[in-house]
Amino acid sequence: MYQAQAEAFDNEGIQCSTINLDQLSPSSRITPAVSNDVIYRGWMLNEQEYQNLWASVINSGGKLVTDTDSYLALHYLPNWYELISDLTPETIILPKDCNLELELKNIGWESYFIKDYVKSLKTSIGSIITEPAQAVTVIHEMQKYRGKIEGGFCIRKIENFLPDTEVRYFVLDSKAFAPEANKPIPEIVIECASRITSRFFSIDLIKTKEGKERIVEVGDGQVSDIVGWEPGRFAQIFIDD
Template sequence: MLLLVPADPLRGARPDPHWAREYEAALALGLDVALLDHDAAERGDAAAAVHRVPASADVVYRGWMLTAGQYAGVAGALAGRGARLRTSPDAFRAAHELPGWAPTFEGLTPDTAVADGFDRPAFEAALDRLGPGAAVLRDHVKSAKQDWETACFVPEASDRERAWRVAQNLIRIRGDHAVGGLVARRFEELTGPELRSWWVDGALVCIGAHPDEPDADTPGGKGVAACDESPRDPALVAFLEAIGVRVRGLGLPFVTVDLARGADRWWVIELGDGQVSDLRRDADPRVLLRALAE
């Protein structure tokens, strides 16, 4: 396996500082490593982005987010150099964009209605499918939860004027990064911190507090943040087993599943491609890298 991480934008022969920890851990484990020019990948110059990457039959990327189109460009440029990404462009899109995974998790994730595009008729048709009640808005890739009251949360989906104002704010904030169309999801009250689980070839590798939960307790116990702890809550264990069935059904090589406890059950909040999902800074990257290498 060759681990591909972003290069430092200012010192192209070194890894980006955010990903240097995983780069160094891979070297310590005896894995091959290479650097991607992420800025070049973002601007569509895939050949320049991969000019440092040697031939390899099994490349795993760990780095900053790419769009599905940018990822496909990188995959094509790598193939031209004799390097094959383990996660195909189609598999990346299925994990990275909500329409690719949400139907598989029906019953385990809040009810979801997807619009194809960002126009008001398509959005209101999605709200019709979702039905009345509180909702959370996002696009096919991301929400604007940092602007919860104005660009994310809709107290009542049947209030179409207010819902559309929130949607317009979301569209404005996402700007050129908006993907696919608007999505309305049933709002569920969560009672605990969000967790992130990591899956390689349908097998659970580890689970720990989400990177956005700086002080959260993890399944291993209070104050334990590393992503190498076994969950102790029987309800969580059972829920992870149910998640595993769905993950294996998707057939994706490397994904994360974010989850949280609701009032009386657990919910899947998000599925993402593991290559562009962040790992907590207090987690040992060797746990994940060993699973990927094996």
């Protein structure tokens, strides 16, 4: 999955190393050894896994540009929601041991987008429901297909998003980059980038039927896919920065 990115980085003169995530520990071997600032590209990691990655990079002679606190600040929705609550759909955070069906009845929306702190359900009945009673199925399917509910529940209000208008931007050291080099950066992306202190993260922007621009989600840039981007363009932002 990351082969094309590795080749693009190599073409830009950026060193790439590999680490075996299946055997990740604080002393995992990185080949070749790293130095200076390091950016991870790979699967999403939980807190302990990321701490192991951090230690492995340190032991190899480098330092991740994103420390564990910064990673979790973007990886878990409740950690970034309050920073941009006016730019993104209304969200209610609930503990995972709550009576979700009852909570949805109390909220009283016409429909609900349900995810845990990290991911939504993309299989079975999906993440959008219209009846609180469907919450039982959502919980069961999240546990079945994802193995666990990470953190708790995030109940997001449905807005009238236009299909096929979502665009991913990356922010590196406070500078936002678009999928195309000469594409202007929307003001809402610049505003979002100014409120978040992480050195490397992604911003997903979408348009509504009413003509508004809204932030769908932000995430740690290291574990964000380059959907809509060419590998060469993605590698270029580390040179342009």
